[in-house]
Amino acid sequence: MSDDSGLWLLSLGPAGAAGLYWALYRFYRNTDKSHAFEHETAVEAKPVTGSDHKINEIKGTQQTRINGDNVRAYRKRVRRLRRRDPG
Amino acid sequence: MSRPDNSSAPEAAPTGPGSPRDVPPAPGSFPIDPETLPDPIRDEVLAPDPIAINTSAEELKDGLNRCPKCGSTEIRQKPGSDLLVCLYCRNEWHGQRVEEEFGLGTGLDDLEGTIIASGAQNIAADAASLMSFKCTGCGAEVTINTDNAMTARCHWCRHVFGVNEQVANGAVPDAVLPFHIKKDDAVARIRQFVDKRRMFALKEFKDEFTPENVIGVYLPYMIVDGKASVDVAGQGEIETRRYTRQNGKQKTTYYDADVYQVERHVDFTVDDLPLESSTERGNLDTAANTNNIINTILPFDTKNAVKWNASFLSGFSSEKRDRDVDHLHPRLEDQLLSIARAQIEKSVGRYDRGVRWDEEDVQVHGSRWVSMYLPVWLYSYQQPGRNGGMLHYIAVNGRTGETMGSVPVQQWKLLLAALTVGTFIEGFVITFLAFAS
Numbered sequence: 001m002s003d004d005s006g007l008w009l010l011s012l013g014p015a016g017a018a019g020l021y022w023a024l025y026r027f028y029r030n031t032d033k034s035h036a037f038e039h040e041t042a043v044e045a046k047p048v049t050g051s052d053h054k055i056n057e058i059k060g061t062q063q064t065r066i067n068g069d070n071v072r073a074y075r076k077r078v079r080r081l082r083r084r085d086p087g
Numbered sequence: 088m089s090r091p092d093n094s095s096a097p098e099a100a101p102t103g104p105g106s107p108r109d110v111p112p113a114p115g116s117f118p119i120d121p122e123t124l125p126d127p128i129r130d131e132v133l134a135p136d137p138i139a140i141n142t143s144a145e146e147l148k149d150g151l152n153r154c155p156k157c158g159s160t161e162i163r164q165k166p167g168s169d170l171l172v173c174l175y176c177r178n179e180w181h182g183q184r185v186e187e188e189f190g191l192g193t194g195l196d197d198l199e200g201t202i203i204a205s206g207a208q209n210i211a212a213d214a215a216s217l218m219s220f221k222c223t224g225c226g227a228e229v230t231i232n233t234d235n236a237m238t239a240r241c242h243w244c245r246h247v248f249g250v251n252e253q254v255a256n257g258a259v260p261d262a263v264l265p266f267h268i269k270k271d272d273a274v275a276r277i278r279q280f281v282d283k284r285r286m287f288a289l290k291e292f293k294d295e296f297t298p299e300n301v302i303g304v305y306l307p308y309m310i311v312d313g314k315a316s317v318d319v320a321g322q323g324e325i326e327t328r329r330y331t332r333q334n335g336k337q338k339t340t341y342y343d344a345d346v347y348q349v350e351r352h353v354d355f356t357v358d359d360l361p362l363e364s365s366t367e368r369g370n371l372d373t374a375a376n377t378n379n380i381i382n383t384i385l386p387f388d389t390k391n392a393v394k395w396n397a398s399f400l401s402g403f404s405s406e407k408r409d410r411d412v413d414h415l416h417p418r419l420e421d422q423l424l425s426i427a428r429a430q431i432e433k434s435v436g437r438y439d440r441g442v443r444w445d446e447e448d449v450q451v452h453g454s455r456w457v458s459m460y461l462p463v464w465l466y467s468y469q470q471p472g473r474n475g476g477m478l479h480y481i482a483v484n485g486r487t488g489e490t491m492g493s494v495p496v497q498q499w500k501l502l503l504a505a506l507t508v509g510t511f512i513e514g515f516v517i518t519f520l521a522f523a524s
Binding site: 031 | 195196284287288318319320321322323324327339340341342343344345346347348349350351352353354355356357358359360361371373377379380382383384385386421422424425426428429430431432433434435438440441442443444445446447448491492493494495496501502504505506508509510512513514516517519520523
């Protein structure tokens, strides 16, 4: 993480330029905006049910989050299950 | 070979499948007795057709909407309200709210099957955009192009005609939400939006910017109520230990975690989910267009929509729907899945290293579809460029005033600013390092 020579600080210039360009472009063009229907639609939900089973343990990973974390990426579709016949 | 005996009785006419006597089944009937079929197939065959709520206005079928007091057809919406006003005798009256008129706000929990209001039914394949009316006042033919207008004036006797008949070509929705934001207000909001984005705006855009050219447009939407169940499954991780190891000068953090198989189920109803019902507006690809701007100003207070009456559209432009319920079903399922995932998020808070959903499924138990025109003030600017350039919109919600826009950027200016700031930061860093060493 830390580098005593401090040379990593040299990357601040290009990063700052790219960050400013990106932020201003977004501010003008608003390409990231859309209707947040997940939160702005009237939804009446019954209590969420489900199950949790421990299946494994991980030791000594350097990853700070689970691989493929999509808990907040509501619009990212994953494999569609075909529903079991309720009858 | 003997000749046939002409004196004998004529042979019986052929019968059976394909013969002239094989009477085709009555429309809507099924050729096999459903009782003889397996249960799942029988259930499907005997299931009722999608139910239509009839929202058509019989009283307006001749295209004329008359003032109930004086009979004049010179009717407009009173700006800033849901009232209709007669320009001849100044009589004012309310449009009927569809919510109460057709019970659209109730019974979400009991929704079953696909309920389609009459204005949301499939558009006739042979639908023509041009509709002709015979003026009852003078007999002249008045034509209305439903692609962009719903009212026209008789050029002889000046009666005002509106397209109020739903079945004719599928162009007429069930309901309309009248404009509340007036043009002056919309102009001010657009000007304010652009004034905050002038420094790096395209020069041509700034030179040609005239917000007074904003136009009021009624855009077509399907407003959907739904009842659904969603299942999701995946894995979640809970951190159990965190520690740091030093390798020379390098420090590395390691994590231990428990991995869980997580499954969730949620039943829910949604009320008034708006879906774009025009192919063009429904294309939200931000690399190709700026329709996401118009999408962003959703939602509208659709509870206040009034029964269709073309008089509300007098003086405004409109766009015609070209998507049917069947086309929009995948979009509805997609949005229901997203809504459910947002609902479920609260139930997996203990997984501090996050959750990866691998599988999901939605079952739509019932949905109710109403076709509606929603009011939008649109300012547009065509930026020239490759592949026809890009059409930029600044849109104002005609009810809430929410404003969103896309302002074309002067690329070289933006690059120059970014490089200047980057150089400044770099210079500061180099100076700092020189002093530090």
